[in-house]
Amino acid sequence: MTHPIAATEPLRGRTVLVTGGAGFVGSAVARRFAARDVGAHVVVLDNLRRRGSELNVPLLTAAGVEFVHGDVRSPDDLSLGGRAIDLIVECAAEPSVLAGYGGGSRYVVDANLGGLVNCLELARERRARIVFLSTSRVYPVQRVNALSVRETATRYVLDEQPGVPGASSAGIAEDFPLGGVRTLYGATKLAGELLLAEYAAFGVEYVINRFGVIAGPGQMGKVDQGVFALWMSRYVFGGALRYHGWGGEGKQVRDVLHIDDACDLLLAQLGAWSSVAGRTWNAGGGLANSLSLAETTALCEEITGTRVAMSSDLATHPSDVRVFLTDARALSSALGWRPARSPRVVLEDLHRWMTANAEQLAPVFRA
């Protein structure tokens, strides 16, 4: 950094690299940061591995974002001709919790961890700050599923959890114990968090955000990632849905953060860098913005006026968690940040986006 970043306009005139920036989160961040009121010069690097990310490229270009077709696994691709970079937002990943189950682990490890090392080396060399998109999936599956819950007509509800550090009826906080197994995806992210902390010794300033589920327009949801977009897509493009595991009634719960709330959060962090840097934060919708699958079905029916065929599969996948709620109270206290958009708004915005772009999106969601 050549001069201090201003709190009011932290990115004006800065060069920001968004890796994985043609994906759901990265493309929204890139466009938001390139908008006139923020004023960054944004470069996106993406290998377009995720089906549907290619549809974002013309939108990025139209927003004034520079697109580079490249791979975070390649230091050469990341070098970007040696130009100055002020900030890296690391969004490139294989984000599927099922990665490795159907085959090898090479890609998820190479992209999520090897790619991050390359980004960290770049940050070190160009003296760039880095914001890492980690995940609530760093919390071990069995420990999360051992939390006591009660059952209502539509969902599982977390009890108070006396004696369990970092757990309460409000969800999981940053000090929840990390011992245990968490999926390869979660493991690459947790390993990435450790590496970021090590690179601080080399002068790399960072923020780690463990995001819960993020959703909203632009998400090419599929069975293994992007559940709220997948759910709405069946109402718009046809097809059936299935409640997997946990009794087969769709009572499993996630909190959901609207993508615009995620972008607002990143901007707030960048404007208050000294109070958030060098730390790991839980970021998510929280209890107030949570839905079970059964509740999601009811909302989708209400919003679209249609129904889809629903079935049940009683087998619970070993990677699946019954209830995940992000306890983001640390971030709220530090920044005064709170999500502004409800799960209903998330689903309404998904519906609007899918119907407005139906011709383009149908092949992605019907694949």
Ligand SMILES: NC(=O)c1ccc[n+]([C@@H]2O[C@H](COP(=O)([O-])OP(=O)(O)OC[C@H]3O[C@@H](n4cnc5c(N)ncnc54)[C@H](O)[C@@H]3O)[C@@H](O)[C@H]2O)c1
């Ligand atoms: N969406 C969520 O709910 C959520 C929650 C927590 C964390 N995250 C994290 O946020 C980040 C973005 O997730 P997303 O939902 O936008 O996923 P996404 O799949 O839509 O975006 C990831 C992008 O990375 C690209 N990519 C994959 N491998 C690459 C490589 N080797 N080189 C360059 N680009 C590559 C893909 O083509 C894709 O465009 C990920 O790190 C993910 O782990 C997402």
